[in-house]
Amino acid sequence: AQKVTQAQTEISVVEKEDVTLDCVYETRDTTYYLFWYKQPPSGELVFLIRRNSFDEQNEISGRYSWNFQKSTSSFNFTITASQVVDSAVYFCALSEVTYSGAGSYQLTFGKGTKLSVIP
């Protein structure tokens, strides 16, 4: 069974601080996808990144960066110089890459981390 753990329920930072959101996952699959989604106060789910398990390079997109460490089953998300607009709930998720039967391709989500950026 797959499992995603986001141990940080809520985080508050002051604007311009850096913040890292932790994500630890469990899966028996040798290949899998990892995702991050953002849910702003308006409620929609905004896709941020998808990472295939055989691509262990870290990724940077503007102020966002992701650190994937297969050895520790972690896929952490860092926001540099946080802004008020970053205030949201962030979800980490996991899915299979290849079809293996029941539940294939469905995303397993963590419980989310609520980030509040204080001006």
Added chain:
Amino acid sequence: NAGVTQTPKFQVLKTGQSMTLQCAQDMNHEYMSWYRQDPGMGLRLIHYSVGAGITDQGEVPNGYNVSRSTTEDFPLRLLSAAPSQTSVYFCASRSHNTEAFFGQGTRLTVV
């Protein structure tokens, strides 16, 4: 660029009433799912489909039915609404090598 269209956006039901949440996607995705989101619980899978005519249960299927007669549509039926079904519902679609695309969500209150 419609993506995933989910209706209605808000709904209030009385206990025992039935209703259908509609979900349609125009990306020709094989895989569609319904999730519910409750405070502190993340998104939990209700039902999913891997293609027209094929559906299966997720983590929290009780009280819900689904069908998939076409690739585009995946409605979720509440047979007899209960207060425990008060939640925010999201429909999603994806292909095997894409991210999941989500609808705007339905906020359902059962009184």
